[in-house]
Structures are given as structure tokens and as C-alpha cells.
Amino acid sequence: MKRAPRYDVAVLGCGLMGSALARRFASSGLAVTAWNRTPRGAEALAADGVRPSATVGEAVGEAGLVVVCMSDVEAARHALASVPSLVGVTVVNLSDGTRDDAEELARRLGEQGALCLDGATFCYPEQIGEQSALLVFSGSSRAWTEHESTLMLLGGRARHVSEDITGAKALYLGSGAFFLTALTGFVESTACLLRRGHTLEEIRETTLYGLELLGHATQAVASSIASGRHETDQATVHVFADGARKVLAELESAGIDSSVMAAVTGKLDATESAGMGHLGYSAQSLL
Structure with missing residues (x-):
């Protein structure tokens, strides 16, 4: 029988966004552990109340909710593959990737026994925790219901958009065509006007x-x-x-x-x- 988790949340990946997620969870009163491929990334969060874990297994083994925010889905898959069993664990993937990546990761994690959600952040790290911040999640509605209150800490507009695990990535990538084109167009416009x-x-x-x-x-x-x-x-x-x-x-x-x-x-x-x-x-x- 799986023992009660020591931590509310484990965050895997302590880059700019991952660190913001871990800090937000900790500042909200949750017990948080974090792991990073280079240990100093997780160690830097100790001052914010986040306990560094030396290995993925250590972090995952002591938390019921695992939020993964790595450079891409392949890095997330590789990290979690080192854990023999994820039975009783919900994994939320916020790593960048395609719809196919999200589907394949969920399949692999399901084989390890995990419940899965995939997600996307429509905001910058500095906006995490703000009421205006939008994050979207897709996949197991059971997992969303169980962890909704925790994930809502990340942004006031966080929501579950689809039972289909690819739903969040589809919305994010499709919307990116607008945001990135508009922002680069603004760069061209501003450079011209200043000149x-x-x-x-x-x-x-x-x-x-x-x-x-x-x-x-x-x-x-x-x-x-x-x-x-x-x-x-x-x-x-x-x-x-x-x-x-x-x-x-x-x-x-x-x-x-x-x-x-x-x-x-x-x-x-x-x-x-x-x-x-x-x-x-x-x-x-x-x-």
C-alpha cells in the first residue's frame, strides 16, 4: 500500500517557468519538493521554501501530484522513465511539445500507472499566480477534479478544456500562430517607428x-x-x-x-x- 505523500507537489524542471510554479505552490502554503537536471536549479529554490530532491525517484516517490515543466516532452519522458511505478500519482505535463508528444507521454505514463493531465501556460513566469493568468489543462477529468484547487493556484483563469489529452496542446499551438505573428509584427513596427x-x-x-x-x-x-x-x-x-x-x-x-x-x-x-x-x-x- 502506498504511504501518504510527504509533499503536496513535486515540480520536475526548475527553469524560469518551473521555478515560478514551485515558488507559487510553496508561497500558497503547500509542501513542495523540486528536482532539476542540474541540481543547483532546485537548490536555488530552497530559500523560497522548496525542498530540493536529489533524484526524480525521490521527488516523485514523496508526492501525490507531480508537475513536470521541462524543456520538451522528450526530456519529461526520459526523466519519468526512471521511476518504476507511478501508481497513485497524478502527473501534470507542462513541458513544450506537439499534440502527438502529449498523447505518447500520457500513454507511457499510463503504462506506469499514473493519472495524466497535459497543460499549457498562456502567460509569462512573472504572471504565475495572478488572477489574470491563463493556464489550460486536458486529459483525465478525475485527475482535474482531484487537483483543481491546487492547479488553480497557478492562475485565476486556469481551466480544464477537454477530456482528450491533446486538447490543451491543440489550443496552445493554434493560438500561438496569432500571438507570435502579432508580437513579431510589433517588433518590426516599433523598430520602424523609433527609427x-x-x-x-x-x-x-x-x-x-x-x-x-x-x-x-x-x-x-x-x-x-x-x-x-x-x-x-x-x-x-x-x-x-x-x-x-x-x-x-x-x-x-x-x-x-x-x-x-x-x-x-x-x-x-x-x-x-x-x-x-x-x-x-x-x-x-x-x-
Whole structure:
């Protein structure tokens, strides 16, 4: 019979995010242990009330909930493979990977006797524990129900999104196409504006307005893609494409690497070439 766990949570992986997770659990009054491939990563958390474990087996063997946040799923799989049995343990994987990675890891951990959740963090380490922080989890609803109160400590908007173990990764990776493209586009924009002599305050003001406008536009675009109706009485692909070509020319004349803007312009050009220039922005989804 498995003895009562000594720790509430074991965290495997003490990088920037893993360390933030361990600190949050400990500051919330939980008994926490941590393991890292290089011991000093876990040892650095001792001052925050986290007990370092020398091995994965030591950490996992003394906790009922194991949160894994390593460089990728393969590293997580390799670390947990050293534990002969995970019966009575719930493993939450927050390591980066694909949908297939999440499915394969859950299969292997299930063979070792573990209940599994896969997850994704839609926030930075410094936001862990904030009410606005969003984390999503998928997999065993039984595991979520049992550990919901603990996992909700990580962010006020944490939630279970699917019984399908791949659900969290699918949401994260799909959303990443928007976030990463938008953020890199912002880098190009800001570099150009600063080179043209605009101030950070001007950039801040136009960016905040742009984010409000983007919120409105994304709702309209999503509705059009979902309904399959791409007609518009606001701004057509022709209008956007003409504007994009002018923006690209401005970035290039300022000597800015405009890879993202070039890609945007190319996609709008392709939409026009496909005979959809009279439709709304969402028509790009038909390419």
C-alpha cells in the first residue's frame, strides 16, 4: 500500500517557468519538493521554501501530484522513465511539445500507472499566480477534479478544456500562430517607428488603440470563418492589400527586417489573385 505523500507537489524542471510554479505552490502554503537536471536549479529554490530532491525517484516517490515543466516532452519522458511505478500519482505535463508528444507521454505514463493531465501556460513566469493568468489543462477529468484547487493556484483563469489529452496542446499551438505573428509584427513596427523618430509614448498610445481595434476585428473575422460568409461592407481584401504594400515599402525604406509584413502582404496578394479581393479579410482562410 502506498504511504501518504510527504509533499503536496513535486515540480520536475526548475527553469524560469518551473521555478515560478514551485515558488507559487510553496508561497500558497503547500509542501513542495523540486528536482532539476542540474541540481543547483532546485537548490536555488530552497530559500523560497522548496525542498530540493536529489533524484526524480525521490521527488516523485514523496508526492501525490507531480508537475513536470521541462524543456520538451522528450526530456519529461526520459526523466519519468526512471521511476518504476507511478501508481497513485497524478502527473501534470507542462513541458513544450506537439499534440502527438502529449498523447505518447500520457500513454507511457499510463503504462506506469499514473493519472495524466497535459497543460499549457498562456502567460509569462512573472504572471504565475495572478488572477489574470491563463493556464489550460486536458486529459483525465478525475485527475482535474482531484487537483483543481491546487492547479488553480497557478492562475485565476486556469481551466480544464477537454477530456482528450491533446486538447490543451491543440489550443496552445493554434493560438500561438496569432500571438507570435502579432508580437513579431510589433517588433518590426516599433523598430520602424523609433527609427523614424517617434517616441515610446506615441508608440504606446497607438499600440493600445490598435489592441482595442484588433479585439473588435478578431471577433468579426472569427465569426466569418465559422459561418463561411466572407462578404463585407467595411474593408475588402483589396483595401487591406493596398495598405499592406505601402506598409511594407515603409519598413523596407527604413532598413527594417520586414519578414512578417512581407508574409502578410504575400498572403493578401495571393487572396487577390484567387479572385477574392472583393471579400473581407477572413477570405484568406479559403486559400
